Amino acid sequence: xxxxxxxxxxxxxxxxxxxxxxxxxxxxxxxxxxxxxxxxxxxxxxxxxxxxxxxxxxxxxxxxxxxxxxxxxxxxxxxxxxxxxxxxxxxxxxxxxxxxxxxxxxxxxxxxxxxxxxxxxxxxxxxxxxxxxxxxxxxxxxxxxxxxxxxxxxxxxxxxxxxxxxxxxxxxxxxxxxxxxxxxxxxxxxxxxxxxxxxxxxxxxxxxxxxxxxxxxxxxxxxxxxxxxxxxxxxxxxxxxxxxxxxxxxxxxxxxxxxxx
Numbered sequence: 001x002x003x004x005x006x007x008x009x010x011x012x013x014x015x016x017x018x019x020x021x022x023x024x025x026x027x028x029x030x031x032x033x034x035x036x037x038x039x040x041x042x043x044x045x046x047x048x049x050x051x052x053x054x055x056x057x058x059x060x061x062x063x064x065x066x067x068x069x070x071x072x073x074x075x076x077x078x079x080x081x082x083x084x085x086x087x088x089x090x091x092x093x094x095x096x097x098x099x100x101x102x103x104x105x106x107x108x109x110x111x112x113x114x115x116x117x118x119x120x121x122x123x124x125x126x127x128x129x130x131x132x133x134x135x136x137x138x139x140x141x142x143x144x145x146x147x148x149x150x151x152x153x154x155x156x157x158x159x160x161x162x163x164x165x166x167x168x169x170x171x172x173x174x175x176x177x178x179x180x181x182x183x184x185x186x187x188x189x190x191x192x193x194x195x196x197x198x199x200x201x202x203x204x205x206x207x208x209x210x211x212x213x214x215x216x217x218x219x220x221x222x223x224x225x226x227x228x229x230x231x232x233x234x235x236x237x238x239x240x241x242x243x244x245x246x247x248x249x250x251x252x253x254x255x256x257x258x259x260x261x
Contacts, residue, residue, distance in 0.1 A: 026120070036072075040103075065127060107128075117140065118203075195220075220252050
């Protein structure tokens, strides 16, 4: 993958997600599909609006949430200067986008598969559910802090067995951790697959319980990135042998026992 794969595409739609005043700045950005041959859930894109000019130099990485032949959809939370500027885009605006980048989640059609999402970590699982050949073998668990309608939970719950827990106070976190532990043990006992995406503490919890019960688990990392193609070394982490690896090219999805968190 190189920047030869960078294309200028048009913004098709920017839609706020969530009805609450405390919705947290979630929005869905739908862009033109730049004639991709295809993409796999877990992969990501780098985007940089043309309107940034020299104001902000670095692009921003986002998991691909969904897509078809006409469009690519990203679920984004406006939490910093860049994402707030992206939220201000309008249909017809131009965005430089390169991708699809990185590797993808494992797909084992006949294996019971648990999807563990921490907040906006649910984004890649929308595409995973949509593309999975046997969604009846999938189950989703979402741990979240913001109102449930900020996430595509209701959409996914129509297709797969789903459960969510709100972290509103410190004691809720203990309940979430206990639930994750039991779910990972359950899937380890039946030879299932555990896939996870979320903030680093969430990933560490998955990694710890996967090691405890011998579960086959993958984690999708959210390291900061600037180029997405392995050149800037801004996203480097360590693999299971202590070697430095770029998350953008060797990941973002790693087997939980093959990466340091």
